Amino acid sequence: MSISDERPAILFQGVWKSFIRHTGQMLIRDRIRQLLRPKAHETFHALREISFSINRGESVAVIGPNGAGKSTLLNLTTNLCLPDQGSVEVNGRIAALLELGAGFHPDLTGAENVRVNAALLGLSRRHVREKFHEIVAFSELERFIDEPLRTYSTGMMMRLAFSVAVSADPDILIIDEVLGVGDLSFQAKCLERIMQFRHSGKTMLCVSHSNDTLMGLCDRAMWLDRGRMMEYGPIARVVEAYKNAVGRQTMCSAG
Amino acid sequence: MWRGDYLYLIQNLILKDFRIRYRNMSLGVLWSLVNPLVMMGVLTFVFTKVFISAIPHFPVFVLCGMIPYNFFTVAWIAGTTSIVDSAGLVKRVPVPREIVPITTVLSNCVHLLVQICLLLVMVVFFYGVNRQWFWLPLVWALEIVFVCGLVLLTSSLNVYIRDTRYVVESANMVLFWLVPIIYDFSLVPEKYRRFYEINPLAALVLSLRRILLHAEGPDGSTHTLWKLAGVSFTVFAAGLLLFHRMKPRFYEHI
Numbered sequence: 117m118s119i120s121d122e123r124p125a126i127l128f129q130g131v132w133k134s135f136i137r138h139t140g141q142m143l144i145r146d147r148i149r150q151l152l153r154p155k156a157h158e159t160f161h162a163l164r165e166i167s168f169s170i171n172r173g174e175s176v177a178v179i180g181p182n183g184a185g186k187s188t189l190l191n192l193t194t195n196l197c198l199p200d201q202g203s204v205e206v207n208g209r210i211a212a213l214l215e216l217g218a219g220f221h222p223d224l225t226g227a228e229n230v231r232v233n234a235a236l237l238g239l240s241r242r243h244v245r246e247k248f249h250e251i252v253a254f255s256e257l258e259r260f261i262d263e264p265l266r267t268y269s270t271g272m273m274m275r276l277a278f279s280v281a282v283s284a285d286p287d288i289l290i291i292d293e294v295l296g297v298g299d300l301s302f303q304a305k306c307l308e309r310i311m312q313f314r315h316s317g318k319t320m321l322c323v324s325h326s327n328d329t330l331m332g333l334c335d336r337a338m339w340l341d342r343g344r345m346m347e348y349g350p351i352a353r354v355v356e357a358y359k360n361a362v363g364r365q366t367m368c369s370a371g
Numbered sequence: 372m373w374r375g376d377y378l379y380l381i382q383n384l385i386l387k388d389f390r391i392r393y394r395n396m397s398l399g400v401l402w403s404l405v406n407p408l409v410m411m412g413v414l415t416f417v418f419t420k421v422f423i424s425a426i427p428h429f430p431v432f433v434l435c436g437m438i439p440y441n442f443f444t445v446a447w448i449a450g451t452t453s454i455v456d457s458a459g460l461v462k463r464v465p466v467p468r469e470i471v472p473i474t475t476v477l478s479n480c481v482h483l484l485v486q487i488c489l490l491l492v493m494v495v496f497f498y499g500v501n502r503q504w505f506w507l508p509l510v511w512a513l514e515i516v517f518v519c520g521l522v523l524l525t526s527s528l529n530v531y532i533r534d535t536r537y538v539v540e541s542a543n544m545v546l547f548w549l550v551p552i553i554y555d556f557s558l559v560p561e562k563y564r565r566f567y568e569i570n571p572l573a574a575l576v577l578s579l580r581r582i583l584l585h586a587e588g589p590d591g592s593t594h595t596l597w598k599l600a601g602v603s604f605t606v607f608a609a610g611l612l613l614f615h616r617m618k619p620r621f622y623e624h625i
Binding site: 135136142143144147191194195196197198209218219221223224228231232235236237238239240241244 | 465
C-alpha cells in the first residue's frame with residue numbers, strides 16, 4: 117500500500133484523554149459499592165484538547181515537565197489506548213522505541229529474546245530470519261547471544277532491545293527517552309542510526325529531557341504542560357520559551 | 372493497528388512459555404506425566420481397595436476423566452489471569468489483546484498432547500485400537516475451542532474485577548465432582564443427565580470413554596457431540612464479543 121504524501125503522518129484533532137484515579141484494588145465489593153452508591157469518579161486529565169499534525173519526513177520533539185502528558189501522547193499515537201474525545205490518525209507503519217525489550221525474559225537466551233521481541237513488534241518470520249545476524253552484529257553481543265538474559269548487564273539488555281527495534285524499517289519512529297542506551301560509543305552508534313532514519317525521510321516523534329539531543333534530532337517541537345499544548349513550532353523557539361518558563365518558575369519558588 | 376505476523380508471534384510466545392517452564396527441570400516434559408500418573412494411582416487405590424468399584428481397568432477409566440479435566444482447569448485458571456499477568460506487554464505493545472489469553476491456552480496444549488499420548492498407550496495396552504479413534508482430534512479440538520471461549524470471558528472480566536480468578540478456582544473444584552471423572556455416567560439418575568450433557572467437559576469425558584473404552588461413536592443416542600459443539604462455539608462467540616467490548620479500556624485498568 118502506498119501512502120500518498122498529502123496525508124499527514126500523524127494527525128491529532130481535539131484529543132482529550134483522562135484517567136480515572138483508582139482508590140485501590142478492584143474487587144467485587146468495590147464494584148458492588150459502586151453500583152449501590154455511584155460516586156463521581158475523580159478523573160485526571162492527561163491531555164486536554166490537543167490538536168496538531170505532523171507531515172511525512174518531519175521530526176518533532178515533545179518537551180515538558182514530568183506528568184505533562186508526553187507519554188500519554190505517545191501511547192495514543194501507537195494505539196495502546198484510545199482518546200476520550202477527538203481523533204488520532206496515523207498513516208504508515210509505526211515502530212516505537214518505547215517498546216524496548218517488551219517481552220524480554222531473564223531465563224531465555226539473548227537469541228530467543230530477540231525472536232520473541234521481534235515478533236511482538238510485528239516483524240515477520242522472514243524478516244527476522246534475514247536480519248537476525250544484522251541485529252546481533254549491531255548490538256555487538258555476538259559472544260553472549262546464547263547466554264541467558266539474566267547474565268546480561270542492564271546496558272547489554274538495552275543494546276539488544278535497541279538493535280531489534282531499529283531493525284524494523286518503520287515509516288514513523290517514536291523515541292521515548294531511550295537515547296541513554298549503553299556506553300558512550302554505543303550511544304553514538306544509536307544516534308547515528310536515528311540520524312540515518314531522519315535523512316531517509318522518515319517521520320520521527322521524540323521525547324527526551326535532554327534538550328541538546330533533541331535540538332540535534334528534531335526541527336519542530338511541541339511543549340506540553342499539564343495536558344495542554346503550550347507551544348508548537350520551530351524547535352529553537354519552543355525550547356527557548358520552555359526554558360524561560362522553567363526559569364521563571366524556579367525564580368518564583370526561590371524568591 | 373498492529374499489522375504483524377500472527378502465526379510467528381503465537382509460535383514464539385508458545386515456545387517462550389515452554390522454554391521458561393522446562394529449562395530448569397531435569398525431567399523436562401516428563402513432568403507433565405507425573406501429575407496425572409500420581410492422581411491415577413491414588414484414585415485407583417481408593418476405588419479398588421476402599422470403595423470397591425465394579426468398573427474394569429479402573430486406571431484407564433479414571434485417566435479418561437483426569438486428563439481432560441487437568442487440561443481444562445490449568446488452562447482456564449492460567450488464561451483467566453493472563454491479561455493481568457502480562458501487563459508489561461499489554462501496556463507497551465499494541466498486539467491484538469486476544470493473542471494473550473489464547474496463547475496461554477495453546478501453551479497448555481503442549482502438555483495436553485504429552486498426556487494424551489500416555490492415555491492412548493494405556494488404552495492400546497488394555498483395549499486396543501478401534502476405528503472410532505478418528506473422532507478424537509475433533510473431540511479434543513472442541514474442548515480447546517470451549518476453553519478459549521471461557522478464557523476470553525474470564526480474562527477480560529478479571530481485568531475489571533480482580534477476584535474473578537478465585538471464582539474460577541472454586542468453579543473448578545466443584546467441576547471435579549460434577550464431571551464423571553471418578554464415577555460412571557450410567558450411575559447418574561436420568562433426570563440430571565441432560566445437565567451433564569450440556570456441560571462440555573462432561574460431554575467430552577463421556578465421548579472419550581465411548582470412543583476409547585467401548586469402541587462406539589462419540590455421539591451416543593443423545594447427540595452428545597452436537598451439544599458439545601453447540602455449547603463450545605456459543606461460549607467462544609460470547610467470549611470474543613465480551614472481550615472485544617472490554618479490551619479498549621484494558622490499558623487504563625491494569
